[in-house]
Amino acid sequence: MTGRKLSAGTRLVVATHNKGKLAEFRDLMGPHGIELVSAGELGLPEPAEIGTLYAENAAIKARAATAATGLPAVADDSGLAIDALDGAPGLFTADWAGNPRDFAAAMARVDRELALRGVATAGARAHFVSALSLTWPDGEEAIFEGRVFGTLAWPPRGAQGFGYDPMFVPDGLALTFGEIGPEAKHGLPPHGQGLSHRARAFMRLAETVLPPLQNLAGKA
Numbered sequence: 001m002t003g004r005k006l007s008a009g010t011r012l013v014v015a016t017h018n019k020g021k022l023a024e025f026r027d028l029m030g031p032h033g034i035e036l037v038s039a040g041e042l043g044l045p046e047p048a049e050i051g052t053l054y055a056e057n058a059a060i061k062a063r064a065a066t067a068a069t070g071l072p073a074v075a076d077d078s079g080l081a082i083d084a085l086d087g088a089p090g091l092f093t094a095d096w097a098g099n100p101r102d103f104a105a106a107m108a109r110v111d112r113e114l115a116l117r118g119v120a121t122a123g124a125r126a127h128f129v130s131a132l133s134l135t136w137p138d139g140e141e142a143i144f145e146g147r148v149f150g151t152l153a154w155p156p157r158g159a160q161g162f163g164y165d166p167m168f169v170p171d172g173l174a175l176t177f178g179e180i181g182p183e184a185k186h187g188l189p190p191h192g193q194g195l196s197h198r199a200r201a202f203m204r205l206a207e208t209v210l211p212p213l214q215n216l217a218g219k220a
């Protein structure tokens, strides 16, 4: 594993065109003093996500951003795996929302596909996966993964978050990711141990490559 760290003040490209993800990256990384600029803001093209693993697709996105900018980059590739659908939509989670993205339609497709199999959507087991790839201009790379298990809600509930958040209830809570808001969805220490797939992957990345949290006044 790399011993390399990102230092405070480093410019890091967030290789995503998803505004919801970008907002989460700003929440997660901001307190570590990293300066973030997104691939969307830089007008970088979206590479084809042709990998067969989340980790491969994350690396494809991060490498493309580093190659285009000469800066270190981080990318997330993520998805929702539903047990009764044999892990679908999985790597195709974004594709189910079509182009332009329509997540109400994507969630309705989940409900339809489960109905075809005679499975109730409410209570169906599912999990989110996030793979984060970090790439440096000299070709060094690192990968971090996180997941969160839970059940589906139907109909969707809550207007916070993005994507399939309104239909996912993490184990241990009664509310959807769309209802609990970003802070609770991250569930970071000191109030939690990391809740969302992305926050859990981020915590692994942070402990490996980020400078420690800058102490806030009044907190030790």
Ligand SMILES: O=c1nc[nH]c2c1ncn2[C@H]1C[C@H](O)[C@@H](COP(=O)(O)OP(=O)(O)OP(=O)(O)O)O1
Pocket: 015, 016, 017, 018, 021, 046, 049, 061, 076, 077, 078, 079, 080, 093, 094, 097, 128, 161, 162, 163, 164, 165, 177, 196, 198
């Ligand atoms: O926390 C989440 N809460 C709700 N839905 C989520 C989450 N995390 C991933 N998802 C869903 C929506 C997303 O569209 C797809 C991932 O697809 P994925 O290709 O990784 O992202 P994307 O195409 O939206 O943006 P980009 O590739 O530019 O980073 O899974």
Ligand SMILES: [Mg+2]
Pocket: 049, 094
């Ligand atoms: Mg994508």
